[in-house]
Amino acid sequence: MDFSSTALRVLRQVADSGSFTAAASQLGYTQSAISRQAAALERSAGAVLFERRSDGVRLTPAGLTLLRHARTILESVAAAEQEITASAAPTALVRLGMFPSAGAVLLPGVLARLATAAPHITVTTREGTTPALLRALRAGSIDIAVLTSRPPHRPSDGESPRLHIEPVEDTELLLGAPTTGLFAGRTAVHVDELVDAPWIAAPSTSTEPLLGVWPGLPGRPRIVHTTRDWLTKLQLVAGGFGVTTIPSRMSAVLPPGVSALRVQGVPQEVRRILTARLPGRPEPGITEVLRAVTSAL
Amino acid sequence: MDFSSTALRVLRQVADSGSFTAAASQLGYTQSAISRQAAALERSAGAVLFERRSDGVRLTPAGLTLLRHARTILESVAAAEQEITASAAPTALVRLGMFPSAGAVLLPGVLARLATAAPHITVTTREGTTPALLRALRAGSIDIAVLTSRPPHRPSDGESPRLHIEPVEDTELLLGAPTTGLFAGRTAVHVDELVDAPWIAAPSTSTEPLLGVWPGLPGRPRIVHTTRDWLTKLQLVAGGFGVTTIPSRMSAVLPPGVSALRVQGVPQEVRRILTARLPGRPEPGITEVLRAVTSAL
DNA sequence: CATCTGGTATGCGTAGTGCGCATGGACTTC
DNA sequence: GAAGTCCATGCGCACTACGCATACCAGATG
Structure with missing residues (x-):
């Protein structure tokens, strides 16, 4: 029988919120994660803790018992945190x-x-x-x-x-291409030249709009490499293995061999940078x- | 700041034992695991908890503070366990x-x-x-x-x-070979016939004596497949892809296509089965x- | 009844973590 | 200095946590 404090926090939040879904959004998890955490907690407690109802979740007697202890445990954790960080530097x-x-x-x-x-x-x-x-x-x-x-x-x-959101800057999407090769010496390309280009994209979850490939191109893009890492992307471009999209501000830090080109023939692709806080x-x-x-x- | 109860148990045991090594053997971990657990605990607490000395480990003030809370937390955990399992079936x-x-x-x-x-x-x-x-x-x-x-x-x-150990039975190591093929119809093979046999072994950690290959063969055995799973092993043997060692009791559950053969020309390889308890x-x-x-x- | 709208469970893929093994460095003891 | 402590750490592996997508289920609503 082994509990992590996150698991106990989940228990407490579910008890307070009355549903996995609500607890998830309170704690910053997805519903899926909470559902699994709950199942894991039940497994490690060796008892059914949650009564799943059509309108949410209620605690069983065993769940209420554990909840009582969970609250005291979490209080101790908070107290420990308090005491330890109090002695640390107050930056x-x-x-x-x-x-x-x-x-x-x-x-x-x-x-x-x-x-x-x-x-x-x-x-x-x-x-x-x-x-x-x-x-x-x-x-x-x-x-x-x-x-x-x-x-x-x-x-x-x-x-x-509602979050407090503030725009910071609008920036333009550019094309990152090898300095030598097809587009050598150019400062811009026409969008029609991109339809069959070899793209270096980010691994996509099929839910995101396919980062790294110029948006709105006809047909299915030819993706030759996928990576999440920007340095990898840029080095692949420098090596002439493909092209990718880059935010305009990144042109300041491009490694040798990579050029930033504007794309013509379509409206500018604007990306807005913004900050959000509570x-x-x-x-x-x-x-x-x-x-x-x-x-x- | 997030603590699992195992981490807190490690803290407590290290405090009680005075060294990572001793705590490890008390808790059934290796020293390596305790060392990492300790480092992780310090990271998540955001403070140095252990003072590493040449003769073991002592707790820093922050460590003692956390230890105090850890004891109360672990008491709560034990109490929760008590209450919940008490209401469960007493099998x-x-x-x-x-x-x-x-x-x-x-x-x-x-x-x-x-x-x-x-x-x-x-x-x-x-x-x-x-x-x-x-x-x-x-x-x-x-x-x-x-x-x-x-x-x-x-x-x-x-x-x-000291553990209480009791022998149960001595059993003999046999050779598991395809029913058809080189050893078809035989009930025994001579050890010299095995020197160049294709072996199906368990993945070895270079510290164990290479399970699955007949012990004491000259030269380096020719291992063609490695798997931990017995069903896989036996099916590979049945398919004629190699031979492996099997405990004699397993001959009762061999799938079709696999035969158990004695190995002649060397002393019997005896394996003792035993039980251990505290x-x-x-x-x-x-x-x-x-x-x-x-x-x- | 069909459908919609809440909810929870779960297959899948991926990133991260825990841990054992082997090894290396620091210190004490002889 | 050789041997015996101790802890740290690179490596590899198995497992876990989590997000996404989807399935499923019960009650409300047309």
């Missing part, structure tokens, strides 16, 4: 989440700016997709999310609490970091 | 650990015997290597270990507590299962 911590290419193109600028403007702030970062970052934000595991969106820039999702008055450190993100661009 | 549970091929050749017999002789006993089983089973036994996560040993049958390991007077359920194991053979 302000801001947890930043951002879309993957932000790490290369704007994180260094943000950190550099903060190092002089607000050296007492410690920034930790993590990467993620837009939905993952929004979940993390609502769950309180990050303080700021740096996102991209494509037009039309509707308010991302309709869940509550509503209400932010802590001063968060404001400081938001300012650094805005001005680093 | 005796015996946890059996055994070497891999025992599952096929003797577990069915043991369970059948128990079903009539002691139907109130619930038996759970797991497989493992001899050292893993001995660790589990000492750690209290299994009640009985069913092991094999090869001569000389020395007392397995010298650690304390010393002292065993619970009645354990005695019952031990008796079933002995008499099922």
Whole structure:
């Protein structure tokens, strides 16, 4: 019989929320994850803890028993956390989440700016997709999310609490192509030249609009490599193995052998960079970091 | 900040034992595992908890703080366990650990015997290597270990507590070969016929004496397939893709196409089957299962 | 009844974690 | 300095956690 504190938190939240789905959105997980956590908890407790009903979940007697202990355990955990972190250095911590290419193109600028403007702030970062970052934000595991969106820039999702969203900059999607070869010496290409191009894309989950390939091309694109890592992508392009899309700000950090080209013959592809945070008055450190993100661009 | 109860148990045991190594053997882990658990615990607590000294480990102030809370948390966990299992059915549970091929050749017999002789006993089983089973036994996560040993049958390991070990049966190692083909119609082979045979072995960790290949053959054996699974092994043999060693008791459950042959020209290879349990007077359920194991053979 | 709208379970694929094995470095003891 | 402690760590493997997509189920609504 072995419990992790996350499992106990799940139990508590399910008890408080009355359903797996609600608990999931409170905790920043998907419903699937909560369902499995619940099943695992029952397995490790050796008893049925949840009574699944058509309108949600209620705790069985065994579940209520465990809940009682879970609350005291979680209190102890919180107390321990309190005591231990109290003795540590009191530097302000801001947890930043951002879309993957932000790490290369704007994180260094943000950190550099903060190092002089607000050296007492410690920034930790993590990467993620837009939905993952929004979940993390609502769950309180990050303080700021740096996102991209494509037009039309509707308010991302309709869940509550409404997030405080602020546009930072509109940027243009460009084509990353080998400096030598087919497009050598050019500064732009026509979209018709791309229909049969070999693309280097991100692994897609069939739900996302296929990152890395120019949007709206007719037919099925010819994807020759897939990788999540930007350095890999760019080195593949430099090696002449394909082309990929790049945000315009990334042209500042392209390795030798890769050129950024505009694409003509179609309307500009605009990507908006924006920040999201929970509503209400932010802590001063968060404001400081938001300012650094805005001005680093 | 997220703690699993195993991590807290590790903390407590390290505090009580005074070293990672001692805690490891108490808890049935390797030293390596404890070292990593400790590092992970420090990472998740965000503080240095252990002071590594040349003669062991002592807790830092932060470690002592967490230890205090860990004890109360573990008490709550134990209390929860108590309450929940108290309301469950009071069937005796015996946890059996055994070497891999025992599952096929003797577990069915043991369970059948128990079903009539002691139907109130619930038996759970797991497989493992001899050292893993001995660790589990000492750690209290299994009640009985069913092991094999090869001569000389020395007392397995010298650690304390001394285990209560009882031989069950001596059995002979045989050769599993395709019924048709090179050895068709034979009941025995000479060891010289095996020097260039294609072997189907278990994946070896270079520390074990290479299971599945006849021991003591000159030269390096020609291993054509490796698998841990007995059914796979036997089906490969049946298909004529190689030969392997089998314990003599398994000849009762060989699939069609596989024959068990004696090996001549060398002394019999004897494998002893034995049971191990912690010393002292065993619970009645354990005695019952031990008796079933002995008499099922 | 058909359908829709809440809910939970589950197959699948992937990234991450836990752990054993082997080894290496630091320190103590003889 | 040789041997015996101890802890840390690279490697490989199996397992787990989780997200996505989908299936399924019960009650409300047409």
